[in-house]
Amino acid sequence: MYKDEALERVRQEREKWEQGGLKKVLSRFPEQKESYENSSGVDVKRVYTPEDIAGTDYVEDLGFPGEYPYTRGVQPTMYRGRFWTMREYAGFATAEESNKRYKYLLEQGQTGLSVAFDLPTQIGYDSDHSLSKGEVGKVGVAIDSLADMEILLDGIPLDKVSTSMTINAPASVLLAMYIGVAEKQGVPLSKLSGTIQNDILKEYVARGTYIFPPAPSMRLITNIFEYCSKEVPDWNTISISGYHIREAGSSAAQEVAFTLSDGIAYVQAAIDAGLNVDNFAPRLSFFFNSHLDFFEEIAKFRAARRLWARIMKDRFGAKKDKSWMLRFHTQTGGSTLTAQQPDNNIVRVALQAMAAVLGGTQSLHTNSRDEALALPTEDSVRIALRTQQIIAYESGATETIDPMAGSYYVESLTNAIEEKAMAYIQQIDEMGGAVKAIEQGYMQREIQDSAYRYQKAVEEGRQVVVGVNQFQIAEPAPEGLLRVDPSVGEQQVKKLQELKARRDNVAVQTALDELTAAAQGDDNLMPYILKAVKAYATLGEICDRLRGVFGEYIAQDML
Amino acid sequence: MEKKLRILIAKPGLDGHDRGAKVIARALRDAGMEVIYTGLRQTPEQIVNAALQEDVDAVGLSCLSGAHNHLFPKVVELLKERGAADILVFGGGVIPDDDIPGLKVAGIREIFTPGTSTESVIEFLRSNAQQ
Numbered sequence: 131m132y133k134d135e136a137l138e139r140v141r142q143e144r145e146k147w148e149q150g151g152l153k154k155v156l157s158r159f160p161e162q163k164e165s166y167e168n169s170s171g172v173d174v175k176r177v178y179t180p181e182d183i184a185g186t187d188y189v190e191d192l193g194f195p196g197e198y199p200y201t202r203g204v205q206p207t208m209y210r211g212r213f214w215t216m217r218e219y220a221g222f223a224t225a226e227e228s229n230k231r232y233k234y235l236l237e238q239g240q241t242g243l244s245v246a247f248d249l250p251t252q253i254g255y256d257s258d259h260s261l262s263k264g265e266v267g268k269v270g271v272a273i274d275s276l277a278d279m280e281i282l283l284d285g286i287p288l289d290k291v292s293t294s295m296t297i298n299a300p301a302s303v304l305l306a307m308y309i310g311v312a313e314k315q316g317v318p319l320s321k322l323s324g325t326i327q328n329d330i331l332k333e334y335v336a337r338g339t340y341i342f343p344p345a346p347s348m349r350l351i352t353n354i355f356e357y358c359s360k361e362v363p364d365w366n367t368i369s370i371s372g373y374h375i376r377e378a379g380s381s382a383a384q385e386v387a388f389t390l391s392d393g394i395a396y397v398q399a400a401i402d403a404g405l406n407v408d409n410f411a412p413r414l415s416f417f418f419n420s421h422l423d424f425f426e427e428i429a430k431f432r433a434a435r436r437l438w439a440r441i442m443k444d445r446f447g448a449k450k451d452k453s454w455m456l457r458f459h460t461q462t463g464g465s466t467l468t469a470q471q472p473d474n475n476i477v478r479v480a481l482q483a484m485a486a487v488l489g490g491t492q493s494l495h496t497n498s499r500d501e502a503l504a505l506p507t508e509d510s511v512r513i514a515l516r517t518q519q520i521i522a523y524e525s526g527a528t529e530t531i532d533p534m535a536g537s538y539y540v541e542s543l544t545n546a547i548e549e550k551a552m553a554y555i556q557q558i559d560e561m562g563g564a565v566k567a568i569e570q571g572y573m574q575r576e577i578q579d580s581a582y583r584y585q586k587a588v589e590e591g592r593q594v595v596v597g598v599n600q601f602q603i604a605e606p607a608p609e610g611l612l613r614v615d616p617s618v619g620e621q622q623v624k625k626l627q628e629l630k631a632r633r634d635n636v637a638v639q640t641a642l643d644e645l646t647a648a649a650q651g652d653d654n655l656m657p658y659i660l661k662a663v664k665a666y667a668t669l670g671e672i673c674d675r676l677r678g679v680f681g682e683y684i685a686q687d688m689l
Numbered sequence: 690m691e692k693k694l695r696i697l698i699a700k701p702g703l704d705g706h707d708r709g710a711k712v713i714a715r716a717l718r719d720a721g722m723e724v725i726y727t728g729l730r731q732t733p734e735q736i737v738n739a740a741l742q743e744d745v746d747a748v749g750l751s752c753l754s755g756a757h758n759h760l761f762p763k764v765v766e767l768l769k770e771r772g773a774a775d776i777l778v779f780g781g782g783v784i785p786d787d788d789i790p791g792l793k794v795a796g797i798r799e800i801f802t803p804g805t806s807t808e809s810v811i812e813f814l815r816s817n818a819q820q
Contacts, residue, residue, distance in 0.1 A: 249703035249754055261732070264759025265703050338705020338729045378708050465708070469803040502803050504755075504785060578711050585712045589806050598804045607786040614755065687728030689714050 131188050132180045140179050152176075163592075168426045169580075170383035172546045178538035186541055191436070195531045197451075199439040201432050201544070202532040203490040204455045209528035213241075215493035216518045217294060219461065221246035221271035222505050223618045225281035228271040232286060234508060238515055242324075243286070243293040244495060246270030247304070252339040254300045254673030257622035267618035269505070270296075274626050275668045279307040280314065289317040293324035294369070294459065294493070299341035301328035302350055302656060303672050306663040309362070325366035325415055325459070328354060331392040331564055332371050334683070335573045336378040341673060344565050346680035350655065351396060352403045355410040357656035366415040368396060369459060375573070376419035377465045379581020382430045383547050385419060387554030388564075388573050390438055394555070395564040397446055407446050411453035420482040420489070421463040427482070428534050429543035431458070431489025437548050460486035461495040467502040471597035472608060475499040480517050487527050488534050494518055504611040571688055578689075626668065633666040641665045642675050649679040694818050695745040699727040699736045701764065704754035709781060713749060716807035722814070733763040740768065740776055746818040747777040749810075750797075757784050762795035769796075777818050781805065 132140075166174040175182070186192070193199060196206030205211060218235055220243075221228045232243055247270040250262035256274050257266045266272050273279055283293075288311065297304040305326050312322055330347040333340040340347070351368065358367045372380075372389035380388065393414065400410055418434065420427050438456035442448040462482035467475045476499050483496045496514040498506030506514070522528055534540045558567045567573055587593035594600050641662035648658045662672050698714040700707055707729060718724045725743050727736060740748050748768075750761050761780050768776055780792065781801040789800045799813055 249705075253703055255703075261703060261730075264756035265754055268755035269704075333705075336705075338707065339703075379712075503783065578715070581708050582712055582715050585716070585807065589808060595804075599806075611785055613785075616758075685728055687726055689711060689718070689724065689726050 131183060131186055137181055137184055140181055144179060144181070168423050169381040169421070170426060170430075170547055170550055171381065172426075172543060172550075178542055180538060182538050182542040183545070186545065191545075192535060192541075198443070198454055199436040200455055201436045202535055204435070204457055204492070208490065208531040209487070209522070210531070213522045213528065214487065214491050215242040215292065216240050216515060216522075217242040217244040217459070217493045217495055218511055218515055219244040219246050219296065219495045220511065221248075222269075222612070223267040223271065223614050224621060225271055225273065225278045229282050229284055229286075231508070235511065235515065236286070236291070238512060239519060240515055242493060243291055245282070245293060245295045245297075247295070247297055248272045249339065251304075251669060252297060252299070254303075254341050254669060254677075256626060256668050256670030257619060258626055259670060263619070266622050267614050272618065272622045273304070273307070273669065274622065275629055275666050276307050276310045276663050277629050277666060278625070279304075279311050283308075283311045287317075288312045288315055289321040294327075295324065296327045298327050298330055298333050298337075298339055299347065300669060300673055301326040302354055302659050303663060303669050305354065305365075306656070306660045309660060310664050319362045320364070322362050323364045325369050326354070327371060327417070328368040329371045329392065329417075331395060331568060332374055332389070334568045334685070335375060335388065336577065337374040340683045340685075342676065342680040343683045344569070346676075347683075348396075348399045348565075349403075352400050352405070353654045353656055355400050355413070356403075356405055356654055358413065359405075359409045363413075365413065366457075367410065367413045369415050369417045370396065371417040373417050373419045373461055375577060376421065376463065378577045379584060380577045381580050382421065382423070382426050383550035384554065384576060384580065386430055386434045386437065386547060387551035387558075389416065389418070390434065390441065390551065391555050391558045391564040391567070393438065394441065394445070397442075398563070401446070407442075407448045408450040408453050411442060411446075411448050412450060412455075415492075416456055416458035418458050418460050418491075419463050420460050420486040422466050422478065422482065424481055424485050425534075425540055425543060426547075427485040428489045429540050430547050431460075431486070431491065432532075432540075432544045433547040433551065434458070435490070436544070437551060457492045459493040459495070460489070460491040462486070462497045464497055464501060467497060467499070468595060468598050469502040471603065471605065472499045472503065474597055475502070476513060476517070479514060480521075483517055484521055484525070484527060487521055488532075490532060500608070500611060503608055505614070507610060507612045571686060575688070629666060629668070637665040638662070638667045638671070642667055642671060645672065646675045646679060649676055694722040694747070694814060695725070695743065696722050696747050696749060696814065696818075697725050697727065697736070697740050697743060697745045698749045698751065699731050699739070699764075700729045700752070701731055701733060701736060701750055701760040702752055702754060702756045703730060704752050704756070704782075705729055706753040706782075707751070709753075710749075710751040713751070713781070713807060713810055717811060717814070720811045733760060733767055736764055737767040737771060737773075741771060741773055745776060747779065747814055750778065750780040751782050752780070752784075753782040755783070757782060757792065758788055761792055761797050765796035775819060777814075779810075779813070781810075
C-alpha cells in the first residue's frame, strides 16, 4: 500500500528510533513482559508501522464493504443501514416460562429470538427418558413435541421475528416443529427467517450433543440444505460454529481454522450429494466467539471473512457473491466470565461486544454477568441487552464501516491469523478433511493443549484474571440467582402422558414407520420428519427410530 | 516406594462441557497421579463400575448443566451399596453455593467451583485420598 521510497524512509526512521530513544529507555526501564504473544501465537510487536503491511494490496486484500473478499464487511452500508440483530440466547424450564422470557426480551428492544434447549432435547431424549432425570429444563427449555413448540412460540409473529435455534443432532426435528407452528399461524414458509445451528462436527469436537455417527449426520444436514433451498429459502440452514471450539480452549487462529475446515466438509458433502454449490452456499452462516484480546478478535473476524470468500471462490468455484460471504453471529466469551466479583463481567462483555461490532457481526448475544454462577436473571439479561444498545446508539462505533481498517496492527494481525488458519486447514486437508481429523482426535488434542497452557498461565500468574488471581476481595455468596423449579421434570412428564393419550396414535405409528423405511433408503428425510412431527410424534420417538437405523456415535476420549 | 494415587475423572449426565474435567485430569497426571477419564455421558452406574474396575482411590465428578443434585449423590449411594464407601468422591462445575452443604451431607467430600486452581485440587487429594 506504500511506495518503496516511503517504506525505506520509515525503515530508516524506525532504526534510528530503536537505536536512540527506545534503547535508552529500555536500558533503564525494562518492559513488563519478555514477550507479548497472543492466543494465536503471534508475537505482538512493540509498535507496528507501514512496513508490517507492505505486502497488503488494498483492492485485492481489503476491497470495499459488500464486495469480495469482504474483509471490510458483508454489506455495502453495514450498521448505517441496519444494526446487527440483538439476540439473547434464552430458554429454561417449560415452554410457558421461556415464552414469557422471550416476550420480555422483545418488549425490551431485542430484535430476534435465540432458543436454548435443555440437554435431553438436544440429544433427542424425551423428558421421561431415564437419562433425562435431573436435566429437564436445566440449561434450556424442554421440548418434547410440536405441542410444546406451539406454547413456546405462542403470540410471537414468525413472519416478523427471526429465530435462532441452538439445536444440532435433532435439528431437522426442531425445524419441522417450527414449520409446524408457522403453518398454524398462517405464515408462508417463504416468510420464515432464522437459523438452526445444525453443526454436528463441532459437537464431536467440543460441545458433546451428538447422537448419530458422522456419515448419517452429514446426510441429515445435506437433506436440510436441499429441503430449505426449495421450501424455506430465507432460512439459515446451518451455523458453522467456532464458539464452542474457543470455549473449549482453542486459540483465535484455531477457532477460525477448525470452523472453516468444518465448513469445507459440509460444502463438500453437499456437492458430493449432487447439490449445486450456489443453491445452498448463500444460506450457510457462521458463529464465532468474542474473547478478551480486543484487537486479536477484531482481526479474527476480518480474517475469517476474507479466508472463507477465497475458499468458496477458488476452491469450490462458487459463482454467486452471496456464496462467498461469511455472515456470522457472535457470542461474547462465556469462559472469560468469573464467578468472583461478577459485576466485573459487565465490563468484560462490553469490550468483547465492541470487538464483535468492530469486526462486523450480523447478530450478537452478550453474556450476562451472572453466567459463571447460574442461568441469568431477568435483570442481568437486561443489562446485557442494554450493553448492545449503548454500543449501537451511543458509542459512535457504528457510524462508519470497519473503522479499524488501515491500522498497521489490525491489518498485520488480520494477515497473520489468516496465514495461521490457512496452515491448519492445509494440515487438516492432508489428514483427509475435518471428519477424519476429528475421528483421529486431532482437533480435540490441539484444543486441549491450548486449554491446559492457558490454565497454567493463569496459575503461574503470567495471565492475570482480575478478581481471580489478582485484586481479589472477600465477598459474600451471591444472592438472587435464577433457579429452575425442580418440579419441571414432573410437569413435563405429565404433559407427555396427556399428549400420548389424546393424539391419533395410529397416525403417529404410520408416520414413524414411513420415516424408518425412508432412513433405510436414500430419500430426503425432511418430508417424513415433518409428517411425524405434525402427527405429534415426540422428539424421542423420532430420534429413536433414526437411532435404530443409523446407530449412535461413540466418542473415543483421550487425554 | 509410595503408591501412586489413582483417580477417576467422570462426566455424569448429559453435559458436554469437558474443558474443566480434562484440565483437572491432566494436572493430576502431571502431579504424578494415575488418572482415568470416562468421557462424556456417563450414568452413575457406569461411573461406579469404572471406579471399582479401575480400583481408584477417588472419583472426581464434573457437571455444568445443573443436574449435580441428582447425579452426584447417586454416585456416592451406589459406591456404598457396592461396598466401596472408602472411595473418596469430589466434584466441580457450575454449582451454586446454596447446593454445596446438601452435597456434602450426601457424602461428596469437596466441591470446587469456577476459579479454583488445579493446585488446590491436587493438595486436597494428597491430604484426603487413601493411599
